[in-house]
Amino acid sequence: MRLGFSPFTTGLDYRAAFELAAELGLFLEIAYDQHEVDPRLPGAKELAEMGRSAGVGFTVHLPFVDWNLASLVPSVWRLSLERTQRALDFAGQIGAYCGVLHTGSVPLRHPEALAQARRLLERALSELEPVVPLALENLGLDEDDLLETPDELAQLLQAHPQHGFCLDVGHALVQLGLEGPQTYHQLLCGRLIHWHLHDNRGASDEHLPCGEGQVDWGWVRQALKGFSGTAALEVTGGAEGVRRSVALLQQP
Template sequence: MRLGYSAVTAGIVDPREALELAARHGLDIEISIDVREMFPQLPSAKELREMGRAAGVGFTAHLPFVDLNLASVVEAAWRTSLERMQRALEFSAEAGAQVGVLHTGQVPLRHPVLLEAARERLAKALELLGPPPLPVAVENLALDRHDLLETPAELVELVEGAGEGFGYTLDLPHAFVQGGEAQIRAYLEAMQASSAPILHLHLHDNAGDHDAHLPVGAGRLPYAAFKSALAGFEGTAALEVTGGAEGVAASLEALRAAWDI
């Protein structure tokens, strides 16, 4: 497993500070494309790649989701979202990211007709985005009543239908909020049985009541219980934890104790 951390979740926006922390701990960085859209004065993809190479730090990318909805049934909103995602994939590939994490979208009005239309929109978006310029790892959400996909089976159906270049991000704490340890296992088993690979992990912690993004070990998620199930995982992972440099360091210590890595 190649381990990194989300600089933005840790509260670090300065790329040099983020790279210094990553290099100190032998980590990669998960870059936020949303932040790069908001602050175009940040380094370009080419500059970022060179900075990472100089520091010995690799990248993963969290693809945009702020004001973006690939499942939108509003034509203008859907097309804008698709165009932004295409640019984000190009940026991520140019920056040398190993994988891009993708959110699946929301449907505020839960009418059956709209839900079906949203599923069709989302599937069409992935078809048009593929084959992507870097592997795309679709993330389990189901944290908000507006989230389109609510079950492991729905996520698997989407990703398997997307074709080459698509796989999964397993966010263990998201599943823990949704249904505890049993729901983590449900997602893990469904993904492992799928024809598409688990490409990426998101690691943080919570008390099981909401998506708190606590440092690993500061909540109730039983990481040690998943040591054997993820023992052979060879993809990438990102610590999506708050608490700055201290939160990252504490998470590393707790994760290494739980998984012996």
């Protein structure tokens, strides 16, 4: 398994993030939204060179800010699709191991609206041309999220066998309680290519360092044994939060 962390959630700039990643043998999960809004950040070519120089690889979190692949508004849906494809192309240019994708939201909770939103999401997943493996992430944090149950995500992945699954243990805990991560893992372990690792106390998506909340990290360590994909820490707490999380994951 390759382990990495998100500079975005950690709060580190790229210089500090690359130094920490190189020191600990980690990759970086790049938040594409940041590169869209901040022209000061390195482009794909420069970022790829930074990674080669430091011996640091990448994954990419695809857009999720002002974005919705389940939007009922045609112009919003088209722009979201275009942004996602640009992000996938960016991921390919930096040699990312995978790209992580949210599954959209529907504020209008009417049966016809929900059915149309599902059709639009499926259309987007069919039209995208991923140049890196695509991992659909479990959400279920908000009443507006399109997919409300693990079974719905499983059905979506069954309909799109070209894509994989990202298990976010913090999201699963908030959505389903203490057994949430195990529930998603049992149902979708055969499609699992990426993990998001962070902690919380069960009520909200706090992104605490591993071990500071209620996630069962003994189970996580066991589930990661033999896993050949990638896992990214999405923790707060700066470099120390990453170090503490890595140390906990390395316990026997």
